[in-house]
Amino acid sequence: MSIDSNGSPQAADPAPSNNGPGKTDLVAPNAGTGPAGEGGAVTLLTPDGVRVANATYDPWIADLTDEDLRGLYRDLVLVRRFDAEATALQRQGELGLWASLAGQEAAQVGSGRALRPGDMAFPTYREHGVAWCRSLDPLTLLSLFRGVTGGAWDPAEHGFALYSIVVGSQVLHATGYAMGVAKDGGEDAAIAYFGDGASSEGDVNEAFVWAGVFNAPVVFFCENNQWAISEPSRRQSRVPLYRRADGFGFPGVQVDGNDVLATLAVTRRALDDARSGLGPVLVEALTYRMGAHTTADDPRRYRLDGELAEWQAKDPIARMRTYLESTGRLGEAFQSALDAEADALAVRVRHGCVTMPAPPSDSMFAHVTADGSVDDPHFAAERAMLARETG
Amino acid sequence: MATLTLAKALNQGLRACLEDDPKVLIMGEDVGKLGGVFRITDGLQKDFGDDRVIDTPLAESGIIGTAIGLALRGFRPICEIQFDGFVFPAFDQIVTQLAKMHYRSGGRVTLPVTIRIPYGGGIGAVEHHSESPEAYFCHTAGLRVVTCATPSDGYTMIRQAVRSDDPVIFLEPKRRYWEKGEVDTAVDLFGIDPTSHGPTGPAHASAAPVLGLHRSRVTRPGTDVTVVAYGPMMATVLAAADVAARDNQRSLEVIDLRTLSPLDLEPVFASVRRTGRCVVVHEAPGNVSLSAEVAARVTETAFYSLEAPVARVTGFDTPYPPSRLEDLYLPDVDRILEAVDRTYEF
Ligand SMILES: Cc1ncc(C[n+]2csc(CCOP(=O)(O)OP(=O)(O)O)c2C)c(N)n1
Numbered sequence: 024m025s026i027d028s029n030g031s032p033q034a035a036d037p038a039p040s041n042n043g044p045g046k047t048d049l050v051a052p053n054a055g056t057g058p059a060g061e062g063g064a065v066t067l068l069t070p071d072g073v074r075v076a077n078a079t080y081d082p083w084i085a086d087l088t089d090e091d092l093r094g095l096y097r098d099l100v101l102v103r104r105f106d107a108e109a110t111a112l113q114r115q116g117e118l119g120l121w122a123s124l125a126g127q128e129a130a131q132v133g134s135g136r137a138l139r140p141g142d143m144a145f146p147t148y149r150e151h152g153v154a155w156c157r158s159l160d161p162l163t164l165l166s167l168f169r170g171v172t173g174g175a176w177d178p179a180e181h182g183f184a185l186y187s188i189v190v191g192s193q194v195l196h197a198t199g200y201a202m203g204v205a206k207d208g209g210e211d212a213a214i215a216y217f218g219d220g221a222s223s224e225g226d227v228n229e230a231f232v233w234a235g236v237f238n239a240p241v242v243f244f245c246e247n248n249q250w251a252i253s254e255p256s257r258r259q260s261r262v263p264l265y266r267r268a269d270g271f272g273f274p275g276v277q278v279d280g281n282d283v284l285a286t287l288a289v290t291r292r293a294l295d296d297a298r299s300g301l302g303p304v305l306v307e308a309l310t311y312r313m314g315a316h317t318t319a320d321d322p323r324r325y326r327l328d329g330e331l332a333e334w335q336a337k338d339p340i341a342r343m344r345t346y347l348e349s350t351g352r353l354g355e356a357f358q359s360a361l362d363a364e365a366d367a368l369a370v371r372v373r374h375g376c377v378t379m380p381a382p383p384s385d386s387m388f389a390h391v392t393a394d395g396s397v398d399d400p401h402f403a404a405e406r407a408m409l410a411r412e413t414g
Numbered sequence: 415m416a417t418l419t420l421a422k423a424l425n426q427g428l429r430a431c432l433e434d435d436p437k438v439l440i441m442g443e444d445v446g447k448l449g450g451v452f453r454i455t456d457g458l459q460k461d462f463g464d465d466r467v468i469d470t471p472l473a474e475s476g477i478i479g480t481a482i483g484l485a486l487r488g489f490r491p492i493c494e495i496q497f498d499g500f501v502f503p504a505f506d507q508i509v510t511q512l513a514k515m516h517y518r519s520g521g522r523v524t525l526p527v528t529i530r531i532p533y534g535g536g537i538g539a540v541e542h543h544s545e546s547p548e549a550y551f552c553h554t555a556g557l558r559v560v561t562c563a564t565p566s567d568g569y570t571m572i573r574q575a576v577r578s579d580d581p582v583i584f585l586e587p588k589r590r591y592w593e594k595g596e597v598d599t600a601v602d603l604f605g606i607d608p609t610s611h612g613p614t615g616p617a618h619a620s621a622a623p624v625l626g627l628h629r630s631r632v633t634r635p636g637t638d639v640t641v642v643a644y645g646p647m648m649a650t651v652l653a654a655a656d657v658a659a660r661d662n663q664r665s666l667e668v669i670d671l672r673t674l675s676p677l678d679l680e681p682v683f684a685s686v687r688r689t690g691r692c693v694v695v696h697e698a699p700g701n702v703s704l705s706a707e708v709a710a711r712v713t714e715t716a717f718y719s720l721e722a723p724v725a726r727v728t729g730f731d732t733p734y735p736p737s738r739l740e741d742l743y744l745p746d747v748d749r750i751l752e753a754v755d756r757t758y759e760f
């Protein structure tokens with residue numbers, strides 16, 4: 024999992040090669056194996072950082088080396104640091120808005136690292152951790168929230184579609200993309216990220232219908248962070264969200280989304296199913312939005328007493344750290360190098376953000392349509408007027 | 415009289431709607447405990463209960479579709495769409511169902527559904543939070559489309575809209591939510607004929623705070639140029655009128671359309687017959703827009719009074735740009751005055 028020491032992600036790694044049986048520091052069996060109706064969320068790492076056995080999912084991460092495990096931890100730490108810096112930048116007026124991923128790092132890194140380079144991810148506006156895994160420079164994300172671009176990256180280059188602010192819309196795009204993969208006879212898969220709130224949108228339910236009847240190689244990855252702005256997830260559904268899959272005719276799995284190992288294992292398996300022609304899978308990752316909905320929100324108006332503390336005890340980064348420490352995998356040298364790297368990342372992000380140039384005024388008129396040969400004198404006159412004004 | 419922000423005036427207007435009629439409901443995303451992302455419904459769930467102020471699942475087509483069903487059952491839903499850019503998942507329910515059921519039923523069905531939409535730019539938002547979608551709705555017969563520019567109009571117009579037996583798209587200029595003005599909350603609204611120009615007639619209507627819902631208003635009388643605007647652009651146009659008076663000794667007559675469908679253009683025609691010059695301003699793109707309609711009708715009706723073609727000042731025909739460019743996109747005082755000059759140069 025290579026991201027260079029400046030914190031600039033490099034090309035996404037393929038799934039780590041299989042190194043034979045995984046580490047055997049398993050101490051407790053885990054009841055939940057995941058598929059609908061079979062018990063609780065899949066967990067491989069308890070909130071206390073204890074690795075638990077799971078016959079179904081252990082093989083899916085058996086290849087992870089110590090270095091890979093540290094790599095996952097590093098991702099978690101760096102995306103949280105980046106996110107905190109972005110929140111601070113917004114507070115200081117450098118960004119128009121920021122939607123923090125705090126609390127959801129494991130869900131995003133676990134699923135993001137399950138992807139192969141040829142796969143395509145379809146994010147919401149909060150998938151900064153997935154963006155990281157897809158080698159998007161954090162500053163590119165900031166350009167959107169700074170109001171400098173509309174999100175100007177090339178989806179094909181990164182296997183990462185544009186952020187989608189219109190809730191739920193991207194889930195249909197992922198499904199269509201996956202249908203295209205199937206038509207091409209490709210081995211790629213698509214993954215659609217969406218929230219618990221989004222699960223109510225018609226677009227998301229239509230995507231489930233499409234993916235089901237066309238057997239599209241798409242993984243529906245729902246980050247159930249318990250809230251859609253001020254509305255609790257029970258306002259969206261009478262059943263746990265993963266069980267929705269039943270009615271659409273494909274499997275649904277609930278995973279502890281604060282457990283990066285479980286999320287990685289469950290997403291790898293779901294992607295593998297999709298690739299091998301078994302059709303879509305719905306993954307519901309249970310997690311928690313530890314901050315406000317966005318910097319424009321004030322969660323004190325609606326959050327339940329004690330809820331934040333309850334989830335802080337299940338923090339995704341703390342548990343991975345405890346796990347690595349208690350099994351002798353972390354080491355002080357690694358941790359202090361990582362701390363320094365996080366600091367350097369924050370400095371780079373801050374500097375890059377505050378020095379980001381404003382867009383040229385004429386860029387407003389660029390790329391409205393693809394065929395530049397179409398002559399529209401009225402449009403040209405508007406453009407000329409702005410040029411005169413800004414002269 | 416009280417001095418209120420537009421946000422607070424709307425909040426009090428909605429409160430009055432809930433008090434006036436037990437069949438009135440408020441429904442939308444985050445309208446309950448949170449009071450809406452702009453706090454327009456602040457405190458209403460606490461006082462009227464979650465049976466009447468309803469946090470809905472996150473689905474706009476669902477909000478409008480179920481509001482139609484509730485209206486069929488005798489309720490009077492007020493739906494909040496969180497931002498302009500998120501009304502489109504409900505577009506089908508609005509234009510094919512809500513707008514047409516009265517017509518299809520031969521007048522047997524009425525659907526008194528009010529859809530509140532914060533609209534327009536100027537708040538530095540990310541994409542889809544700064545749209546001006548009014549023309550889409552004006553193009554659909556069966557819908558009424560109105561917009562307020564002042565706290566006073568916010569308070570009265572929301573109450574009138576909710577009283578209307580037709581579906582009303584109620585557009586709220588979000589960047590003016592925090593601007594203050596005088597509001598008479600004791601006013602008797604329902605003695606007023608909805609088609610009234612107010613007790614003193616159109617020419618002096620600025621003195622009459624309460625107009626029928628479907629009436630435009632001469633906000634600032636003038637003699638030289640008629641400037642027509644609505645919603646978020648009203649404050650900009652009034653600022654331009656100040657500058658024109660000070661710097662050029664030009665007297666702009668400013669008319670607030672208030673009602674976008676149906677249009678109430680009699681005051682505009684009367685004004686243009688006196689001034690001979692007309693400028694129409696809005697922040698929505700100009701192509702196939704409200705200003706196109708106003709210009710066409712002024713030309714059809716008052717052609718021989720015009721000294722110059724009707725000038726338009728609008729947003730550009732591009733998508734709403736990233737926020738760092740929005741000040742260049744939105745019509746401002748200079749662009750309005752430049753259009754005024756053009757009507758003299760013809
Ligand atoms: C179609 C649409 N409606 C409303 C909104 C406003 N909005 C933005 S995020 C959000 C809540 C989304 O909740 P969820 O899907 O759970 O995702 P989360 O923000 O919790 O990650 C809402 C209502 C929107 N962006 N798009």
Ligand SMILES: [Mg+2]
Pocket residue numbers: 218219220246247248249250251252
């Ligand atoms: Mg959520």
